[in-house]
Amino acid sequence: EIYFAGLSGAVPPLPMTAAGLEDLARTTLSPEAFGYIAGSASTERTAAANVAAFGRHALVPRMLRGTAAADARDLSVEVLGTRLAAPVLTAPVGVLELVHPEAELAVGEVAAELGIGSVLSTAASTPIERVGAVSGENWWFQLYWPSDDEVAESLVCRATAAGAKAIVLTADTPGMGWRPRDLELGHLPFLQGKGIANYLSDPVFRSRLAVAPEESVEAMQMAVLTWVSMFGNHSIRTSDVARLREWTDLPIAVKGIVHPDDARAVVDAGASGVVVSNHGGRQVDGAIAALDALGPVAAAVGERADVLLDSGIRCGADIVTALALGADAVLYGRPWVYGLGLAGKDGVRHALRVLLADLDVTLGLAGFASVAELDASVLGG
Numbered sequence: 001e002i003y004f005a006g007l008s009g010a011v012p013p014l015p016m017t018a019a020g021l022e023d024l025a026r027t028t029l030s031p032e033a034f035g036y037i038a039g040s041a042s043t044e045r046t047a048a049a050n051v052a053a054f055g056r057h058a059l060v061p062r063m064l065r066g067t068a069a070a071d072a073r074d075l076s077v078e079v080l081g082t083r084l085a086a087p088v089l090t091a092p093v094g095v096l097e098l099v100h101p102e103a104e105l106a107v108g109e110v111a112a113e114l115g116i117g118s119v120l121s122t123a124a125s126t127p128i129e130r131v132g133a134v135s136g137e138n139w140w141f142q143l144y145w146p147s148d149d150e151v152a153e154s155l156v157c158r159a160t161a162a163g164a165k166a167i168v169l170t171a172d173t174p175g176m177g178w179r180p181r182d183l184e185l186g187h188l189p190f191l192q193g194k195g196i197a198n199y200l201s202d203p204v205f206r207s208r209l210a211v212a213p214e215e216s217v218e219a220m221q222m223a224v225l226t227w228v229s230m231f232g233n234h235s236i237r238t239s240d241v242a243r244l245r246e247w248t249d250l251p252i253a254v255k256g257i258v259h260p261d262d263a264r265a266v267v268d269a270g271a272s273g274v275v276v277s278n279h280g281g282r283q284v285d286g287a288i289a290a291l292d293a294l295g296p297v298a299a300a301v302g303e304r305a306d307v308l309l310d311s312g313i314r315c316g317a318d319i320v321t322a323l324a325l326g327a328d329a330v331l332y333g334r335p336w337v338y339g340l341g342l343a344g345k346d347g348v349r350h351a352l353r354v355l356l357a358d359l360d361v362t363l364g365l366a367g368f369a370s371v372a373e374l375d376a377s378v379l380g381g
């Protein structure tokens with residue numbers, strides 16, 4: 001469909017690559033919005049390493065294998081019991097109101113339309129129930145576990161009731177990373193009360209406030225401070241996954257795992273998935289590139305859990321590489337967020353369709369009829 005549109009000579013409304021979307025966003029979005037999306041921790045060398053790591057693996061396409069025609073190729077997978085049309089979910093990204101007013105609703109709707117998954121952030125600008133109502137069947141909820149356990153439980157129960165199909169506990173953010181770009185712009189979204197919607201709509205959180213936040217500017221400031229003080233939580237341990245297990249029957253994945261021992265431990269504690277990720281380089285600068293951590297983590301968990309990867313996915317070949325190295329699916333991050341900033345829901349749709357088309361073509365040209373057939377042999381083994 002994208003190619004046929006090109007036949008008429010029509011120029012696409014937005015760039016066709018992740019790099020093109022980022023370039024256009026740099027000159028189009030406000031410096032605060034662009035800095036929030038693009039920024040990573042400290043020197044940003046882990047963010048750069050995430051992308052560079054894919055360049056150290058090369059696909060070795062196979063020829064004349066009589067594989068399926070384009071319309072018969074099967075990109076579908078099942079992860080954490082969720083059936084997806086392609087091995088892609090949108091990564092959880094908080095505070096999308098900074099990027100575009102359509103925010104999380106646009107992402108949930110488009111992912112559902114394309115049959116892929118979406119992961120809704122705790123720090124969303126829209127309450128869980130509203131996003132769940134438009135996100136179809138295949139959405140998961142990401143948990144930043146606040147220091148008040150009853151608030152954490154309430155968020156998980158709300159997500160479960162709203163129809164989430166899995167809970168993704170983000171383990172790499174017991175506190176915010178050191179983010180120079182936000183600091184230089186004087187732009188600290190959390191301290192400014194952005195991304196607080198799920199807390200303001202939460203009855204347990206509200207019970208912690210002396211005055212309803214709607215009463216006055218001061219009451220809202222108090223609510224923001226209460227929220228910020230809850231956000232940091234260094235006390236969570238691997239064994240807490242078992243407590244999460246008591247709050248919901250949904251499958252649990254733990255995001256931010258890069259050490260095989262941590263992967264084994266969270267699976268022992270009841271997780272049925274791990275997301276190999278360094279948060280796009282936004283937390284520990286100098287950390288290992290996510291792709292370099294994937295093989296050892298996948299080997300450590302074996303068949304006991306599903307393995308997802310994010311941090312550095314920018315094109316179809318990156319997804320093929322990640323799957324060849326042991327991932328069952330990937331989370332896609334920054335490129336669609338630029339799309340959202342550039343054109344709202346249409347921009348998200350564009351960024352995701354371009355990725356899926358690239359994956360489809362790459363898979364077929366590499367000699368595979370389906371994602372299920374992919375293994376390390378595509379890397380020349």
Ligand code: FNR
Nearest residue numbers: 037091092093094121170279280311312313333334
């Ligand atoms: C994130 N990420 C993130 N992760 C999470 O668990 N909860 C969140 O609220 C957010 N928020 C967020 C905001 C922004 C602007 C970015 C760029 C990222 C991390 C995200 O889920 C994912 O791990 C990274 O985006 C992957 O890196 P790349 O591929 O986008 O560079």
